[in-house]
Amino acid sequence: MVSQGTNFIIWRFVLAIVIVIFFTPKLSSAKQSKLMGMKMNTIDSCWRIIDSCWRPNPEWRRHRQQLATCSVGYVGKMTNNIGNDLIHYKVTDPNDDPTNPKPGTLRYGASVIQSKVWITFEKDMNIQLMKPLLISSFTTIDGRGVNVHIANNACLMISKATDIIIHSIRIHHCKAQAPGMVMGPNGKVIHIGPVDGDAIRLVTASKIWIDHNTIYECEDGLLDVTRGSTNVTISNNWFREQDKVMLLGHDDGYVRDKNMKVTVVYNHFGPNCNQRMPRIRYGYAHVANNLYFGWMQYAIGGSMRPSLKSEANLFIAPKVGSKEVTWRKIGNTSGDKWKFHSVRDAFENGAYFTVTKGGRVPKPNYRKEQGFKVVDVKFVRSLTRSAGALQCSRTSIYVKKKHRK
Ligand SMILES: *[C@@H]1O[C@H](CO)[C@@H](O)[C@H](O)[C@H]1NC(C)=O
Numbered sequence: 039m040v041s042q043g044t045n046f047i048i049w050r051f052v053l054a055i056v057i058v059i060f061f062t063p064k065l066s067s068a069k070q071s072k073l074m075g076m077k078m079n080t081i082d083s084c085w086r087i088i089d090s091c092w093r094p095n096p097e098w099r100r101h102r103q104q105l106a107t108c109s110v111g112y113v114g115k116m117t118n119n120i121g122n123d124l125i126h127y128k129v130t131d132p133n134d135d136p137t138n139p140k141p142g143t144l145r146y147g148a149s150v151i152q153s154k155v156w157i158t159f160e161k162d163m164n165i166q167l168m169k170p171l172l173i174s175s176f177t178t179i180d181g182r183g184v185n186v187h188i189a190n191n192a193c194l195m196i197s198k199a200t201d202i203i204i205h206s207i208r209i210h211h212c213k214a215q216a217p218g219m220v221m222g223p224n225g226k227v228i229h230i231g232p233v234d235g236d237a238i239r240l241v242t243a244s245k246i247w248i249d250h251n252t253i254y255e256c257e258d259g260l261l262d263v264t265r266g267s268t269n270v271t272i273s274n275n276w277f278r279e280q281d282k283v284m285l286l287g288h289d290d291g292y293v294r295d296k297n298m299k300v301t302v303v304y305n306h307f308g309p310n311c312n313q314r315m316p317r318i319r320y321g322y323a324h325v326a327n328n329l330y331f332g333w334m335q336y337a338i339g340g341s342m343r344p345s346l347k348s349e350a351n352l353f354i355a356p357k358v359g360s361k362e363v364t365w366r367k368i369g370n371t372s373g374d375k376w377k378f379h380s381v382r383d384a385f386e387n388g389a390y391f392t393v394t395k396g397g398r399v400p401k402p403n404y405r406k407e408q409g410f411k412v413v414d415v416k417f418v419r420s421l422t423r424s425a426g427a428l429q430c431s432r433t434s435i436y437v438k439k440k441h442r443k
């Protein structure tokens with residue numbers, strides 16, 4: 039028999055444990071989210087401070103730059119984008135003048151300012167760019183806290199630049215552009231040739247992090263990584279309503295893309311994406327913990343000796359159409375070699391993955407600052423739950439609820 043006194047002691051003990059669990063400040067947000075029976079991905083839990091109702095705390099605003107330390111995969115950490123010499127620039131004017139951008143506009147912050155700059159937005163904005171926006175090295179475009187659309191005309195281009203973050207922007211209805219004059223990434227007006235209507239186009243760019251954007255319905259593709267671009271991480275984005283989604287590698291003749299390394303993680307693909315999630319030429323892609331909500335032709339394809347490690351992704355085949363995740367372009371003999379490997383992926387609705395026979399799974403060989411733990415595929419739905427630009431209210435950012443047919 040337990041006496042009243044002992045009972046009291048036991049209860050005090052239990053209470054003490056409860057207090058320790060809920061009030062220990064050192065508990066990481068990852069652990070907090072686990073406690074709440076949810077799993078937040080490693081990037082998000084790094085900068086979002088979660089309160090007990092699974093609402094990120096408005097505190098994140100005071101620590102915006104912490105985001106730069108949260109990237110994973112080939113991009114490494116974006117610590118070159120922060121520091122004492124950082125310029126804080128606020129976009130107050132949604133207008134665009136491609137050759138003579140006014141202070142207060144996005145183009146002034148992204149192309150004219152040559153130093154390390156962190157760009158935020160004063161209020162919700164629809165920005166219609168008159169020409170592609172050529173983003174300078176060491177630029178962060180951070181749309182958290184407001185709803186920013188870059189839409190209905192020219193979109194983003196990163197050419198011969200490094201150390202760029204694009205975060206929480208809605209990019210859609212991008213259109214092809216005729217050649218013309220535009221403020222270059224070096225702050226000088228230059229002439230650029232015609233461009234296809236891609237949402238984000240990388241040309242000889244490196245160390246680029248594209249995180250938490252919602253990208254859809256563009257004339258050409260959503261995201262192109264071309265001409266020797268490398269060290270890229272594409273994370274937490276929501277790609278939908280598109281024929282050609284993501285191209286990694288310029289064309290079959292561009293052998294320099296053999297050095298390309300791209301990490302594709304925690305993205306949500308679909309609904310209504312047709313192909314290229316991604317399509318890989320020459321280089322290496324580590325595609326992990328993504329949610330594929332259907333496709334029409336295929337999800338992941340390639341040509342010209344591409345290497346792929348597809349790891350713990352959830353592939354949900356469409357009800358009608360191709361059930362095969364993969365596609366390979368049969369070229370001439372050299373183009374026939376490919377290394378497509380699937381590890382711990384999950385398949386629903388009859389989806390299947392054609393792996394390369396024999397050979398070893400190509401490892402990403404991440405450096406310490408690039409590495410991350412690929413989690414079990416059963417968590418993918420919850421890890422990708424807040425993919426896309428974050429929904430905002432005046433005071434906080436919360437997790438978006440998506441309709442998934
Ligand atoms: C890519 O990153 C690696 C470090 O992981 C670095 O050694 C290499 O020079 C980078 N490549 C480019 C083109 O910046």
Ligand SMILES: *[C@@H]1O[C@H](CO)[C@@H](O)[C@H](O)[C@H]1NC(C)=O
Pocket residue numbers: 290291370371372373
């Ligand atoms: C195979 O394709 C590559 C790259 O396009 C090309 O350089 C090569 O000449 C082609 N070989 C044949 C036999 O057609």
